[in-house]
Amino acid sequence: MSELFEAVDALVASRAPLPSAEERKRLRQAHGLTLDDVAGALKVRRATVSGWESVKKPVEPRGPEREAYARLLSKLAELYPAPAAVPGPVSAMLTAEPAPAERTLPTGPVSDAVRVVAPEPENTRTATPAPATSPKPPTSATPPGQATRRPARTAGSTSPSRRPGVKRTAPPGRPADGTDPRFENGPLAVVDVEDGQVLAYCTGGLVLDVPAKSIPALVEWTLKEAGLGQPRLSGPGKDADPLLVLTEAALQRYGLPVTLTDEERLAGRIQESHKVVKQLTRTDWKLTKRGFGPWARIYRPAQGSERTCVQLCIPSWHALDTRHWGAAAQLPPADLARVLGVYASRVMTPRGSTAVTGLELMTALHPPTRASEPDADGKRHSEHNPGSLGKDPVDCAPCEAPDGHPLLADLPRFHVRGPGEKLFEEAYDWARPLTDAECTRRHLVGIDVNMAFAAGANGLIVGLGAPTHVKRPVFDPKLPGAWLVDLSHVDLSRVKAGKDTWVELDAGLLPSPFTPNGDRPEGPAWYATPTVAYAVELGYDVRPIEAYVRYENGRYLDGWYNRLRDAYLATMADLGVRADMEPADFLAAMNGYREHDPQLAIVVSAIKATVKGGLGKLRERPRGEGWRPGEPWRALSRPTWRPDIRAAVISRTRINLHRKIVKHAAFTGQYPVAILSDCVVYATDGTSPLDFLPYRDGKPLPGGFKLGVNPGLVKWEGTQEVLWGEGVREQFDAPELNLARYIKDGTVTDTDTGE
Numbered sequence: 113m114s115e116l117f118e119a120v121d122a123l124v125a126s127r128a129p130l131p132s133a134e135e136r137k138r139l140r141q142a143h144g145l146t147l148d149d150v151a152g153a154l155k156v157r158r159a160t161v162s163g164w165e166s167v168k169k170p171v172e173p174r175g176p177e178r179e180a181y182a183r184l185l186s187k188l189a190e191l192y193p194a195p196a197a198v199p200g201p202v203s204a205m206l207t208a209e210p211a212p213a214e215r216t217l218p219t220g221p222v223s224d225a226v227r228v229v230a231p232e233p234e235n236t237r238t239a240t241p242a243p244a245t246s247p248k249p250p251t252s253a254t255p256p257g258q259a260t261r262r263p264a265r266t267a268g269s270t271s272p273s274r275r276p277g278v279k280r281t282a283p284p285g286r287p288a289d290g291t292d293p294r295f296e297n298g299p300l301a302v303v304d305v306e307d308g309q310v311l312a313y314c315t316g317g318l319v320l321d322v323p324a325k326s327i328p329a330l331v332e333w334t335l336k337e338a339g340l341g342q343p344r345l346s347g348p349g350k351d352a353d354p355l356l357v358l359t360e361a362a363l364q365r366y367g368l369p370v371t372l373t374d375e376e377r378l379a380g381r382i383q384e385s386h387k388v389v390k391q392l393t394r395t396d397w398k399l400t401k402r403g404f405g406p407w408a409r410i411y412r413p414a415q416g417s418e419r420t421c422v423q424l425c426i427p428s429w430h431a432l433d434t435r436h437w438g439a440a441a442q443l444p445p446a447d448l449a450r451v452l453g454v455y456a457s458r459v460m461t462p463r464g465s466t467a468v469t470g471l472e473l474m475t476a477l478h479p480p481t482r483a484s485e486p487d488a489d490g491k492r493h494s495e496h497n498p499g500s501l502g503k504d505p506v507d508c509a510p511c512e513a514p515d516g517h518p519l520l521a522d523l524p525r526f527h528v529r530g531p532g533e534k535l536f537e538e539a540y541d542w543a544r545p546l547t548d549a550e551c552t553r554r555h556l557v558g559i560d561v562n563m564a565f566a567a568g569a570n571g572l573i574v575g576l577g578a579p580t581h582v583k584r585p586v587f588d589p590k591l592p593g594a595w596l597v598d599l600s601h602v603d604l605s606r607v608k609a610g611k612d613t614w615v616e617l618d619a620g621l622l623p624s625p626f627t628p629n630g631d632r633p634e635g636p637a638w639y640a641t642p643t644v645a646y647a648v649e650l651g652y653d654v655r656p657i658e659a660y661v662r663y664e665n666g667r668y669l670d671g672w673y674n675r676l677r678d679a680y681l682a683t684m685a686d687l688g689v690r691a692d693m694e695p696a697d698f699l700a701a702m703n704g705y706r707e708h709d710p711q712l713a714i715v716v717s718a719i720k721a722t723v724k725g726g727l728g729k730l731r732e733r734p735r736g737e738g739w740r741p742g743e744p745w746r747a748l749s750r751p752t753w754r755p756d757i758r759a760a761v762i763s764r765t766r767i768n769l770h771r772k773i774v775k776h777a778a779f780t781g782q783y784p785v786a787i788l789s790d791c792v793v794y795a796t797d798g799t800s801p802l803d804f805l806p807y808r809d810g811k812p813l814p815g816g817f818k819l820g821v822n823p824g825l826v827k828w829e830g831t832q833e834v835l836w837g838e839g840v841r842e843q844f845d846a847p848e849l850n851l852a853r854y855i856k857d858g859t860v861t862d863t864d865t866g867e
Contacts (some may be wrong), residue, residue: 130172131185138167139188147682154180158678159685160692170689203232263355297339299456300355302445303330303362310365312356313445315453327366328395329387330356331410331422333748336818342461345473345675348482348497352461353409353421354627357452358444360428372429381405385687406431407464425452425462436466436721438714447711454715458679459722466718470726471752475501478672480751499576499666501751506578509660511535511594511638512755514731521742531637535594537759541764542623542630543786543850546838550768550785552794556837558829559801559817559856561769564790566676567824569669572642575662585659587643592660592760597654598636599626599647608651609778617774621783625770630787640756640763646770669761672726677823679720684821694810695802695819702827727762731755763788768824775816780806785837788852791829799831830856 129135140150147165151158154177163171164181173181297312298315303322305311310322318525320338324330334340340354360370365386369376376382381388381403389404400409406429411421427432427441427448434441440451452462463472480503484495512535513519524528541678575592586787587595604619623630625646626639636657647654683693687708689701706713732753734745769790777783786793796804805817812818818825834856840860841849855859 121296122576130178130182133165133167133406135194136185139185140165142192143188150181150184153184157681159681160688162682162831163690163692166685166688173691236528273424286576292341292343295339295341295343295354296350298453299336299340299342299352299450299461300357300452301338301340302357302359302449302452304359305361310362311445313449314340315449315457316444317563319446327368327410328391328397330366331397333419334422341600342456345460345476346479346671348479349476352456352476353423355423355425355452355456355461355815357425357427357448363426363428368426377430379403381408393719400624407468423461423463433465433721436718436725438717439712443711450555451714453712454683454712455679455718458682458715459676459719465725466721466797467725467729470724471720471729473675473722473726474669474672474752475674478668478779499668499752500667501576503751505749505751505753506703508755509535509579509581509594511596511660512579512759513514514755516734516735516741518741518742518744519750527739531633532596533638535638535640535755535759537640537643537763537766538628539762539789540623540630540769540787541628541789541850543848543852544621545623545841545847546785546795546834551834551838552793553834554797554849555795555799556785556834556855557796557799557801557804557831558791558852559805559826560792560793560829561656561790561824561826562821563677563680563720563723563823564769565761565765566680566728566770568761569727570673570677570823571667572760572764573665573670574668574760575665575754576668577664579660579662579756582661583657585656587644587648587654588661589641589648589654591661591663592641592665592756593659594638594640594756594759595644595654595656595659596636596638597644597656598633599639599644599652600633600635601656602647602650602652604650604774607774608649614651615778617777618783622773622777623770623784627765628766640759642760642764644765646767658752661854668757673823676719676723680716680823681821683712683719684713687716689821691821693820695807695812698819698821699800699802699828702821727758730758738820740768771815771818775813779816780804786850786852786855788850791852791855793852793855795834801826801828830858 147158147161150161152421155163156177160171160173160177164173170278172178179556197794208591297318297320301312301314301320303310303312310324312320312322314320322330322333334356336353338354340356342352344351358366358368363370368386369382379495382404382405386404389399391613392399392404397410397412400411402408408424408426409421410424413418432441438449440448443451455462458471460476463469478500479497480500481493481494482497486492507519510519513534515529520529573590573592575615580591585595587597604622604624605617606614607617609615624632626633626637626643644654644656684695684705685691687705689698689705693701729747730752732746732747739745769787769792771782773787773792782794782796785795794804798804801817803817805819806813819827821827832851837851838859840851840854841847846859849860
């Protein structure tokens, strides 16, 4: 009989309506659970749980996960019943616009004070009152030196709207909202001036009154009273310094220029004689070698574990590159705080440009040192953190060195290194003329690989230490390094597709996987490990002449990839594009997803730029005047200056793409007409990727292209007519003009073609 009762209970649970998306989120947060906590317990992805809580477009769980999720919500509802309406007088007190003398709030610990915020856009943090605690009434004054909390104003608002939030319960030792109590007000604040009052717009809609009258006082206030910062991303790491974003009004208030002069812009800083720099010097604050620029760092030498550094971001000095941050610099303070706050919570607090932040994220996840075990005297010491790049830079191999590197100082001045001297692993830039059959097609359709370089980094074994030079080595696909080997014998007209299976292809319609321009190599050349391993995978022998290999190695980029992947997928899910969508639904969701929430679309752009920029920083070239070839430049002193890691990621990304192209060609007989980095163009009669990508019963070709939002899957890039492509090539007399560069909107300029 008990089995029958259990079956009935399961049947009822499978049909019982679940709480609303808002209630699901409230219950989770009331118990101090993160999205990752719930996802781990139910064995689903984080983005799936986020979709269940999406207010604008909630996703209903299905199958056994629904029963488990319903049980979780039921248990939480017993612990945290829905709050009752606040009685009349108290309700009026919390919702009515106060008189001027009543605008301040108690400023003890946040859990003991009413936290007043503006209604947030959906899919952001929501503060919901729990019934067990009553808010304290506002007081008429704030103790001197303490921060005053105000409601935020967002774009289009004329007066602050208020919503009370009170203390929520959480497991012992864990803050109710999962944040570190030291950083109760979030990682950053946008500082603005309104009606003569300096305000700090924080994440979550919170606004603080700022009493500081100067930049040194602002730094002191930030470190001692603002409650800003972000916990470390790994055990041996360091907490993130608080970030202040200064609006134009704030710059004027604190005596800084709204814009930089041409001279200052080229130097990347204001002059050391500026009065604000002198103020900092007089009060014993220091600036880094980069000076007071768009991303200034103001600090004092560390005293124990005390935080003594604040970073400034100045949008009007072009701190937020429009190529990556769009129009973020023009957003109202509350909206800018939201954009940067989402990025900070999902990636990390910005440390500079997206490229700088991408590189800093690697170090934050794998700090170079850690505390040792206690010695005989009970003391701990700093030691190398296994799996990191260490604290000291290592020399690259000569073949890995870019032109102008000190290792190449003895080369003749105008010597041009060929493939036998230089490792040249770069992304594709290849195109070919259309065949007669392709000219009869109606359209050119471009597909683009999502987060291609991030996917290339996933699971990749890279060197951690210095290279070792080896003569006549036996190739090892698991050993990272650079290999001098002749791959000119690899024939793409016949390649291995299985243990004993070979397929015939039209090699004339395929790019070589071994060169960025797609040309077949003519002799020995330097290649990264993934490129040589692919030649073996295609069924051909390789016999390296020499190599620079790294015996100390590991999957250094895995945590970096996971962090950025999760940030990308979570933000795309907030924009209505989920990982579990069917191909047609995915294409529909991608059409106009940026208009769904333009601010979150900015975050997506910044996340993608963080991937590419961070990898680019691994081989940063000299910048500024005064450098001469053969001399060292600043980036060489970093342990994260690692051109070998960059080369390995690009090599693997290009090989991943070529492997899919070969699978597609072998199965469909279709070949690409142009490739640019992670974009591939095919000639087809239809206008959609679904018109030429093979799907059977909703399943894609194994090992081929698959539509979806996950890194490594593809999306639609653009469609143009075949006649457009032929016309452009004829107009510029360029039969192999790379049409992938223009497939998105069809615009071609003289600058692009070199005319």
